[in-house]
């Protein structure tokens with residue numbers, strides 16, 4: 001069920017934002033930990049998980065399949081695997097991680113599992129992963145458009161073996177298949193065939209976490225992943241703070257000439273912190289890693305950049321907001337597939353930044369953004385948390401940016417409006 005719209009006037013900053021923020025765990029790591037815990041041969045603990053719509057719905061989906069997921073302690077979730085079974089219904093909300101990671105798990109269940117989600121979830125691409133699942137022996141019925149709503153007729157086991165997928169539309173097609181693959185009778189040899197797979201760091205997060213759960217994974221050949229059949233171990237997962245969720249807060253430092261530190265940042269991370277640091281440095285920021293933190297400092301200069309964002313595609317909306325406030329033009333390319341994200345993000349950014357007064361050229365795979373004097377306007381958020389983050393960043397320096405809905409931020413950071421208001425108040 002989509003929630004009621006919550007219109008919101010983005011607060012403006014009156015001076016530099018200098019603060020330390022504590023943010024919840026990574027959405028992507030929490031989703032993977034939940035799946036691997038559900039498929040393990042013993043219980044698991046997930047420390048510092050993300051508590052937000054995407055991960056709450058993932059927990060509910062796993063419970064519907066027979067897994068005991070106890071989220072009552074908030075910052076310490078307990079997962080006790082059980083025999084996977086239908087009949088079950090799974091609400092995916094608007095979460096790519098649920099719609100791509102759970103159908104392979106449903107194939108391992110005994111019984112029928114029905115999947116559906118928000119209106120826009122029905123438009124997100126699913127065909128390639130469903131075709132690959134079918135080729136591995138799973139019976140799947142999809143809507144005439146090839147996506148949600150869909151039904152997986154689980155047979156209690158998946159044969160597995162070799163499959164080919166075109167994952168140019170989403171790295172999640174690969175991650176979703178790999179996460180369940182150790183439990184397929186023959187394991188999985190998956191080959192990608194098509195234009196490059198985006199979001200490579202998310203694939204590395206998948207294989208890293210699979211290995212940490214005891215799976216044997218070979219990714220030595222480009223575009224080929226081999227997962228041996230075998231057990232997954234229950235374990236304690238400690239989730240890192242969400243880097244993409246932190247980006248709007250870092251952007252606040254850059255836009256206002258302040259400094260924002262993300263507390264609890266680990267010495268070694270499985271999120272693309274190096275790539276993000278490169279990009280923010282190109283925009284003019286200084287990025288440092290004090291012990292236990294990650295700090296982004298605005299230097300008073302915000303430069304336009306030309307960059308391929310395919311590795312960090314989910315960060316495009318906030319980076320586009322920075323580009324609209326920069327002192328020269330930017331070209332953000334290499335992200336055609338984000339037209340299949342929570343909304344068509346390229347079209348949405350072009351429309352909304354244009355409304356604010358920026359000069360925007362839309363390409364098939366990205367945007368050219370020419371900064372011009374901006375003005376307040378109504379900013380449509382398209383049920384997309386990261387469009388809301390982008391609007392909030394522009395709103396810091398442009399009074400009168402009115403979001404049609406800030407409630408959509410509950411997808412990955414329900415406390416966003418309050419955290420953001422607190423941040424602006426400290427400027």
Ligand SMILES: O=C(O)C1=C[C@@H](OP(=O)(O)O)[C@@H](O)[C@H](O)C1
Nearest residue numbers: 028170171172198199202313314
């Ligand atoms: O596996 C994951 O957790 C994700 C992979 C990426 O998906 P795409 O490859 O579809 O961009 C990313 O954008 C998304 O927010 C999360």
Ligand SMILES: C=C(OP(=O)(O)O)C(=O)O
Nearest residue numbers: 094095096097314341386
């Ligand atoms: C693309 C995103 O999400 P999803 O996991 O729903 O694909 C995102 O969070 O920016």
